Amino acid sequence: MFKLKEYNTTVKTEIIAGITTFLTMVYIVVVNPVILSDAGVPFDQVFTATIIATVIGTLWMAFFANYPIAIAPGMGLNAYFAYSVVGSHGDIDYQTAFAAVFVAGIIFVILSLTPFRKKLIEAIPENLKHGITAGIGLFIAFIGLRLTGIITSHPTNLVALGDLHSPSALLALAGLAITLILMALNVNGALFFGMIITGLIAFFTGQLSFEKGLVSLPSLPEGLLITNPFSAIGDVVQYSLYAVVFSFLLVTIFDTTGTMIGVAQQAGLMKGNTMPKAREALLADSVATTIGAMFGTSPTSAYIESSSGVAAGGRTGLTSLTVAVLFILSAFFGPLVSAVSGLSAITAPALIIVGSLMIGSISNIKWSEIDEAFPAFLIILSMPLTSSIATGIALGFISYPLLKIVKGKWREVHPLVYLFALLFFYQLAFLPH
Template sequence: MFKLQQRNTSVRTEILAGLTTFLTLAYIVVVNPMILSDAGVPFDQAFTATIIATIAGTLFMAFFANYPIIIAPAMGLNAYFAYSVLGTHNIPYSIAFSAVFITGILFLILSLTSFRAKLIDAIPNNLKHAISAGIGLFITFIGLRLSGIVADHPSNLVALGNFKDPKVSLTLIGIAITITLMTLNIQGALFIGMVITGAIAFFSGQLHFNKGVVAAPRLPEGLVVFNPLTSINDIIEFGLYGVVFSFLLVMLFDTTGALLGIVRQAGLLKEGKLERAGSAFFADSIGTTIGAMFGTSPTAASVESSAGVGAGGKTGLTGITVAVLFLITAFFSPLIGAVSDVTAITAPSLIIVGSFMIRSVSEINWHDFDEAFPAFLVIVSMPLTSSIANGIALGFISYPIMKIAKRKFRDVHPLVYIFAILFLYQLIYLAK
């Protein structure tokens, strides 16, 4: 069924690859609910929804695309959902999940058409790389702020925190432990770093398990979203068009980049092309749509899947192994909840993941000002405005303006002009 012999692998290799991927990605079941709960989503709801979305998307990827790729809530999009969408629009989280739900449906439709490829091709490469780098800075800033390393300042907005604070000290210890593990190329360094930091927190009296360790999975709010028509009305009423568009763009870039990179690493590209691309994108849309119904932010093909590929994973059996392990994890919500309450345990992961994403700046053409400045705007405005959407908007608005000024307006795809007008309208009339 999974073409194990054809891809020169075995059941044992695939299971070990799945275990490796799980250890590398396990931090998401702590970090994602922690970020969402910080914005008001009930922790148990976000925790269970994270696992449901991961299992649904990953199983679809495994059975229909047969790739060793894990679909899980995307870092960056969860922060955007929590701190930009909920934080600036002053809307209930159920309304925000409506935007995620419709994004998933739109992504599902795009995965069945050729417009997906046309849309990706229309976006300038520099802006694609800048979006990834900007999200990395945004995530790092969130980690620094939650840990107390960066603190509020009345006139300068931010300043260095108090290093005598036990939370700050624990975060710095956690960072030191995790980067040491990563320097030694230890698989699952982020997860292992959290475990060790958690143990230090427990013995230093900062971590408590007042609610026990094991409990049955629960969804306090039940289904958060289930009616597409109601979701569309929510988007129209609250002017969330820019939110949907931002989700859609980042999902396209995240999933496309991760898919191509990981499938190339596994040696599964056929003549440089991705087979079953439609099924792979469909899996991501399934994860996002189902995740929104239960209460989590958009999913994407996770870059952590490369750890499993590095361990020999080449088929969907790797994903099935990860899905089973996530299902087992669902019964440990009290343990995960206690860990997430101590932000110093999770903050190092946010800060370090940001450093992975900032690598994209090396791909940007910094020599031509008309290419460099729009990318620069994207990167700096995301963390400084606490919004991925604002960063994307400013980049898309400035790019065609500079190309027109340089008489290179024919080099700009017509879709980019349309996006620029829509973003300008959104910033002026729909921003809240």
């Protein structure tokens, strides 16, 4: 089913890769409920809805697309939902906001069933694709450094070196050293074993504890939040949530598309300028977004943490299947997942190392040609500085055709690139983001 021999991988490698991806992204089952609970959504509702959406999207990716890419509610989109949609529109409660997510999901599905999103992948210029991969790498490495306190905020310079004597920074540095040594020795599953050893160190030094126990039953206290598609569409019309739906659409399309391209390139799964089974892969997040909204979570996206599983050797949908199974199990181990994912120093070394692997794509960028190099550079620079994959892609898409026009090479630009340059400009200039 997963064509392991064709992709030169094994069951053991795929399972270890899946565990690695799971450990680097499982924080979402804790962080997502925390953020959405600020909008009034019950924590238990979001916890279970997050797992349902993740499992559905990731299983779809495993069985229909055969990619080692996990799907889950996207960071950034959940904050936009909680603080910009619910928080800034007076009489809009979270149930009405979920109607906007649901409608956006339906449009995602329609777009994914058409050749549109596949053509979009093929239309993105090669140098922008390399910039996206490198930018994501820099972004996730920055996340790993920031979450552990190795890098901290600074009032003048924005960021600065943190307190390297803090327990979190020391644990992360120890985990980074251990994982790098394992990788240098070519140990299979080095990222995974590095996290296991780091977790053991955390436990024996008192940083990791299980005060709330290990097991609890999942629950959906409010049941299904969206049961009638027509009433959801009616809510969007009644409250004029067109800009909200458009923002969800634009960000998720490019967040997911960019991440898929980056991870697929890292895994060597791109066939020239095309992505095999692109339609099946792109349907995964649109289906998960639609169903997730029904249960009570914000839009889903392909997860950049999937690159940690690829770095551990994941090449097929068996990696994704492993991730999905582990998320199903995590539904019954809420307290355990909360404890482990709450200690970012355990997973941060994997993010930092994967970032170093992904940024290698910059070697493929045509740095001698300003009209090719600068848009890619803008993507790489802006992703970590804005904490948004979609914003980085937006700036790249806007600057690329402009430079091509100035150079007299406007015919080299695909019409879809011009279209999305205008849409991104409109979004950045006039819509919340």
